[in-house]
Amino acid sequence: MRKTLLLAVALGTSACGGPDDAATSADSSSGSSSGAASSAAGEPTSTGSMTSASVTGTGSGEPETSTSTGAIVSTGADEPASTGEGESSTGEPIACAPAALAAGDHKIQVMHGGLKRTALVHIPASLDLKAPAPLVLNFHGLTSNSDQQVFFSGMNPKADAAGFIVVYPQGVQSSWNAGACCGAAIDQDIDDVGFVRALVAQLELTLCIDERRIYATGMSNGGFMSHRLACEAADLFAAVAPVSAVNGMDTCSPSRPVPVMMFNGTLDPLVAYNGGGLFGSAEQTFNEWSARDLCDDAPKPGKSNGAASCLQHDICDAEVSVVFCTFEGMGHCWPGNAFCPFGAASTDLSANDEMWAFFSQYTLP
16 A cells, blocks of 8 residues: 555656656756756746855765765855854844855755755845844655755745745655655655754854744655654754645654644645545644644634635644644645646645744744
């Protein structure tokens, strides 16, 4: 049953992108890249120039034979100097190392677990690189890749408008080890939680990141990964907002109450809204997070528009909330994007707008 379901998911998501495994790519060359890629529907996944930076840490991707020095090497021109002065989310002064990356789009490499892993980094032009900035990690779905997630989620314009850095990590063979889902990362028992921790640690050395305002989201398998990070890295992530996903972890014991916002379509053909196969229902995941966060109130109506409506628990431990947005008739999609390869899209609510409003309420204690 597991192999059959995973094959169905893989065949479905491949329509949104090819098996571009940047995790095993040796693309560390200098110079610029057009950053242009396309989905099977011919939609561009990114535009403009992109610099490449090599970041060596504890890593994951290709086998590494050289000794890691922890150095950051950027090929981008006009990288800014920074005085390292800024303020944290508490208003207290914070000292940052000089920014190693300029505003724009970059590909970085992180070594973890003997593998070379990559991630795309988008830094808004308006961002003050001397001040600590919020960070959002945005995970692609199974058989997709980081370039396609840039297009499919459409998050860069929101990052530009709101002033946060968004990073798109690449999974091993385009998959994430996220419990019940999915692919090679699960079969090979890839330490994706460890990779994410190493990636964030390197980003904190590379850029001025507010360590109390780090968030996770993702599509499908990437949404499952966001749930896993809420379960196992609640010390690192202030809040999560999975899209078209449920929690696939058999055991989930976060170190603290975690704010969670979910987006699910009732006609999702891959992660069934009402559950089935390896996955529980979206409502079950909502209820389980409410229980973990010790919510005492009955769910009440939240934001709604058209066929989209949200339920939320607000009286929870540590003043967190749990929000569940349902999109009637929507398939396996990213709300707010009119393009969806697996069923009907919905633009009744924007996942990017709603999750950023949600994220903005929370910092790590």
